[in-house]
Amino acid sequence: MSTRVNEGGEVAAFRNVSKSYGRVKAVNGLDLVLRPGETVALLGPNGAGKSSSLDLLLGLRDPDQGSVSLFGGTPREAIETGRVGAMLQSGGLMGDVKVRELVKFACAVHPRGHRPEEVLRSAGITEIADRKVDKLSGGQEQRVRFALAVAGANDLIVLDEPTTGMDVSVRRQFWATMRAQADAGRTVLFATHYLEEADSIADRVLVLHKGRLIADGTSAEIKAKAGARRITFELHNSDGALDEAALRTLPGTVSLDVTGHAEGVRTVRIRSTDADAGVAALYKAGFYPHGLEVTSLGLEQAFLTITGEADSDSDLGPDSGSGSDDSAVESAR
Amino acid sequence: MTTLIQLEILRTLRNKRYVLFTVLYPALLYVFFISAYSGGSVAGGVPAKSYFMVSMATFGAVGAVLTGSAQRISVERKTGWVRQLRLTALPGRAYTLGKIAACAVTTLPAILVVFAIGAVEGVRLGAVQWLGLGAALWLGSFVFAALGVALGYAAQPDSVQPVVMIVYMLMALFGGTWFPVGESLKKFARFNPVYQYNQLASFTQPGHSLDTSAVAGLAGFLALFVAGAAFLYRKDTKQA
Numbered sequence: 001m002s003t004r005v006n007e008g009g010e011v012a013a014f015r016n017v018s019k020s021y022g023r024v025k026a027v028n029g030l031d032l033v034l035r036p037g038e039t040v041a042l043l044g045p046n047g048a049g050k051s052s053s054l055d056l057l058l059g060l061r062d063p064d065q066g067s068v069s070l071f072g073g074t075p076r077e078a079i080e081t082g083r084v085g086a087m088l089q090s091g092g093l094m095g096d097v098k099v100r101e102l103v104k105f106a107c108a109v110h111p112r113g114h115r116p117e118e119v120l121r122s123a124g125i126t127e128i129a130d131r132k133v134d135k136l137s138g139g140q141e142q143r144v145r146f147a148l149a150v151a152g153a154n155d156l157i158v159l160d161e162p163t164t165g166m167d168v169s170v171r172r173q174f175w176a177t178m179r180a181q182a183d184a185g186r187t188v189l190f191a192t193h194y195l196e197e198a199d200s201i202a203d204r205v206l207v208l209h210k211g212r213l214i215a216d217g218t219s220a221e222i223k224a225k226a227g228a229r230r231i232t233f234e235l236h237n238s239d240g241a242l243d244e245a246a247l248r249t250l251p252g253t254v255s256l257d258v259t260g261h262a263e264g265v266r267t268v269r270i271r272s273t274d275a276d277a278g279v280a281a282l283y284k285a286g287f288y289p290h291g292l293e294v295t296s297l298g299l300e301q302a303f304l305t306i307t308g309e310a311d312s313d314s315d316l317g318p319d320s321g322s323g324s325d326d327s328a329v330e331s332a333r
Numbered sequence: 334m335t336t337l338i339q340l341e342i343l344r345t346l347r348n349k350r351y352v353l354f355t356v357l358y359p360a361l362l363y364v365f366f367i368s369a370y371s372g373g374s375v376a377g378g379v380p381a382k383s384y385f386m387v388s389m390a391t392f393g394a395v396g397a398v399l400t401g402s403a404q405r406i407s408v409e410r411k412t413g414w415v416r417q418l419r420l421t422a423l424p425g426r427a428y429t430l431g432k433i434a435a436c437a438v439t440t441l442p443a444i445l446v447v448f449a450i451g452a453v454e455g456v457r458l459g460a461v462q463w464l465g466l467g468a469a470l471w472l473g474s475f476v477f478a479a480l481g482v483a484l485g486y487a488a489q490p491d492s493v494q495p496v497v498m499i500v501y502m503l504m505a506l507f508g509g510t511w512f513p514v515g516e517s518l519k520k521f522a523r524f525n526p527v528y529q530y531n532q533l534a535s536f537t538q539p540g541h542s543l544d545t546s547a548v549a550g551l552a553g554f555l556a557l558f559v560a561g562a563a564f565l566y567r568k569d570t571k572q573a
Contacts (some may be wrong), residue, residue, distance in 0.1 A: 017521075058420060060416060060419060060420075061571075062571075079421070079422060080419060080422045081422075082422060085418075085420075086420045088413060088416060088417065088420070089442040090413035090416060091412060091413045091414075091416060091417040091420075092409060092411075092412025092413035092414035092415075092416070092417060093412070094340070094344065094414055095344065095514075096347050096348050097340060097343065097344050099346075101340060101343070102340075105336050105337065105340050106421070109334075109336060109337070109421045109422055109423050110421070110422065111422050115487035118418075145417075148417065278573070
């Protein structure tokens with residue numbers, strides 16, 4: 001079965017969306033389009049605006065500015081036609097009922113509901129189906145929430161920090177279930193602060209920081225953007241004078257850090273988007289690096305780097321095309 | 334929507350605390366009052382067993398709907414179940430309607446148990462009067478269901494219990510639940526929905542017909558509470 005999509009091939013779109021709570025700008029000029037079949041991770045530190053963005057996407061709140069559309073209509077229309085299912089971080093469950101009863105209810109009210117037994121199985125909660133909802137562990141509760149999100153044939157599944165409270169093995173199992181949803185052609189959007197989840201599961205990563213989208217690409221692209229490899233080596237004075245300017249011009253260099261400790265020995269750390277070319281050019285320039293190491297920074301470092309840059313650069317750096325517009329809006333307020 | 338209503342009724346009846354508080358408690362108090370008055374009458378000449386049968390039925394019914402709606406709504410706003418429901422295709426009012434429907438079903442046992450004790454203790458009414466009284470008290474409980482919904486949206490979960498108890502007890506105290514409202518207080522009692530609610534039963538006394546001013550008063554309170562509940566519901570939805 002193929003996913004139904006409107007002509008534009010848009011699952012969801014944010015168009016210049018802003019939302020403030022009091023003086024805090026939770027979402028600031030967000031422009032974003034989700035395409036069918038994508039598995040998208042929404043990454044950001046606490047308070048970055050992840051949950052607020054998802055609330056806006058699902059129509060739980062209205063934007064102060066801009067517009068949000070789901071499948072070409074309003075979020076509410078998408079929910080009423082059973083095209084979107086969601087698992088919220090703060091999504092409570094009804095008490096005094098059994099898991100099976102709750103899932104049955106979710107299937108019954110979904111316009112394109114699945115059979116309850118099927119949903120219980122796919123969420124991996126068949127064994128706890130006869131337990132009372134109030135007597136579940138945190139991880140089990142999360143899976144019941146997940147079951148509610150996939151109770152029908154949704155085209156888009158939205159998950160806010162879905163694996164919070166799950167232990168490692170359960171988490172792995174959860175993502176296997178999730179991937180089956182994505183393989184069935186569904187678009188999946190999930191917020192997380194586990195970077196390895198974004199790294200290994202998403203084919204697109206969005207980095208949100210202080211309500212702004214500061215990076216959007218594959219996890220490899222994001223790592224590259226942040227200068228995700230580190231070249232470390234020592235230079236000995238006996239091999240010639242240190243020429244920092246020459247080091248700086250090595251291809252792919254994002255940042256350079258030189259420390260001198262022992263007599264005549266300096267440690268050089270280069271963060272590079274193209275370590276291969278950087279190392280080749282290093283030798284070509286006549287340097288003789290001792291103890292050369294090239295290490296990957298991982299998405300975590302990349303993430304810290306990108307958000308760190310966004311912090312130090314009030315105006316927003318090269319990562320956002322709309323940065324200057326945003327600050328103009330801000331100062332106009 | 335019927336699925337939600339069924340589930341709401343089921344879980345309410347399953348809740349032991351509910352059954353204890355709203356069904357057994359008024360029934361026990363009724364038995365206590367009958368023995369305390371030992372066959373006598375309350376001020377105004379109405380036999381105690383008749384008087385307290387009505388007042389304990391209304392006491393139980395009001396308790397059932399207030400705790401059933403106010404506390405649950407307040408807690409479920411906090412836990413996020415209300416938000417979760419907004420992500421289903423159910424219309425927004427389904428949640429509130431489900432709560433009121435569950436209340437309406439669950440007030441019946443509170444009323445019927447007290448009636449049963451009354452019948453055993455010797456309260457004699459014609460079949461039509463029994464039915465009429467049951468219907469009047471059942472319908473009257475909707476006024477308090479609406480009040481419960483409003484309180485549920487107004488109060489935070491950590492304060493909802495005391496708020497509900499204070500409102501409930503004050504209304505009961507000055508509404509004729511524990512003793513008949515004295516003449517001097519009657520002009521204020523008009524503003525007390527529990528007093529009006531108890532007045533609904535006056536037609537069962539010889540020589541009285543249905544107290545239409547009580548019906549009108551309750552209708553007014555119903556309109557007021559529904560408007561308040563709708564306003565608070567909308568406010569809450571915007572903040573969700």
